[in-house]
Amino acid sequence: MKKLGLATALLLAMTGAQAYQFEVQGQSEFIDNTANNNDFSGAIQGTYYFKNVDSTKGPLAEAAFLNQASNVSLAYSYGELQEDGERDVVHAYGAKAEAYVPTKFVPAYASASYNHTIVDNKTGSADDNGDRYALELGALVAPNFLVAVGYTSVADQASLDAFNIVANGVAKAGLESATIADDQDAITARTKYVGAIDGTNMAIGFETGLVYGESTAYNLKTDLYLTPALSVGASYMESSYNNSPDKAWGANVNYFITPAVSVGASYVNANFEAAQAGEEDATVLDTQTVGLNAKFRF
Template sequence: MKKLGLATALLLAMTGAQAYQFEVQGQSEYIDITVNDKDFTGGLQGTYYLKDVDSSKGPLAEAAFLNQASNVSVAYNYGELSFVPGMDLIAHNYGIKAEAYVPTQVVPVYTSLSYSHTHLDGKNANTSDDNGDRYALELGAVVVPNFLVAVGYTSVADQTAIDAFNLMGNGVVKAVAETATIGQDQDAITARTKYVGAIDDTNMAIGFESGLIYGDDTAFQLKTDLYVTPKLSMGASYAESSFAGTPDSAWGANVNYFITPAVAVGATYVNANAEQGSVLDTQTVGVNAKFRF
């Protein structure tokens, strides 16, 4: 009976179940830098939602956001990196995060808390081992339906520490640039907005996101997605940092498709340019997949 129940649950997930409580996603990026074209990253993230998420309304990719679904996530990222000549390291990145939406008489209140740990394993005499931790807290509200505004505080005890969930969601170029922007200040203020809304008289929707981080330097990010159907989306992004040790700006494109309401695949591309020092010019190509049950 247990085997039959498991097989039934798997079949429902693969053929189009409209509610889910778990999501597992994986991603990998190939990194082409001026000094090296052999770097790559890979990551896994698992999310548990405290209540079933109804995916029958709106874009499938934004079901959790539209449902204001409180959740707990864990993530792990692996990377083989050599950003500068002579450097050779393996990066391990771990994270845990909790998000909560709390109904009130005025507006739903949003809060999130996350912790990430990064371990760098140097593989030659020019690259030493290193470890770093970072903590982040956000507070905000869904000020109008499907429009989130949040501000936060991030503490980076060591600049080695990368946000594991930023790495999973936005890729290695933007995640590394964010940490570098904080710099030696160790404390940073963040702000972000997110909106998803239907396009009248169609089954399409549009999404917008913006983000700002202020530490030793300042960086911001803009992103938009067009949900051509609830299953298919295409998006574009732009990010910029005032920190001289990273690419000055980066633009990206992505496409995602849900084969069923429970299984999705996607691809990303990022092109980052440095105004001074082409050694920092970077291109990444990524693939990702999600499975919900």
């Protein structure tokens, strides 16, 4: 009977769960650039929500945001990269906490994260490593509309944000790290909104972001939820960082097979126009990534 009960619980989680408290997501990317076309990366993130997340309020992909669900997360990313004869194995580890706090005025938001990166050089050069700490404060100034500002301290440019890799891919995470560069301190700002489209079963989401470090970068992202389970999206990021690549655009599609299981695919094209940047002889590392991802909730 115990085995039957466990099997039944697992079947419900896989097919029709309408509330969840844990989420595990993973992704992998194939990386093709002008220096090498055999690179790849993979990442995994696990999240625990302090209260059950109701997945019936709108798009399944945004259930935690719509529920203002406080949580803690761990993330890990692994990548193999080769450039100019150097081959690196890059590990990034992260821990993060997010909190939504009701107030008399509007719900307040706060997040704090720590990431550590290890760059293991396989061709004889020195290894590298770095840490980053980030803090964000904000508020939901209107229903499902978050505005937040933050501070990021990067002790070493080798430090990547593992959560950014999971959410947006390795190319954009690398561009964000290059934007902060050796400045060590950066100011960030972002907005996020998710809302229903009146008279339909659809919804739309918008995100904007700004990173002000040694250089400045901005990013834009939008997702159209054709149904609560199916979405298509597009994104664009550009930095004043004067090297390659300095801009990236992407597209993605995600589908929840059940309320507890989703799969998706993404494409990112990151490039650099040397003539416009005044770097005629620069190494141009135009990069394309193709990624697959999956989520499991229980």
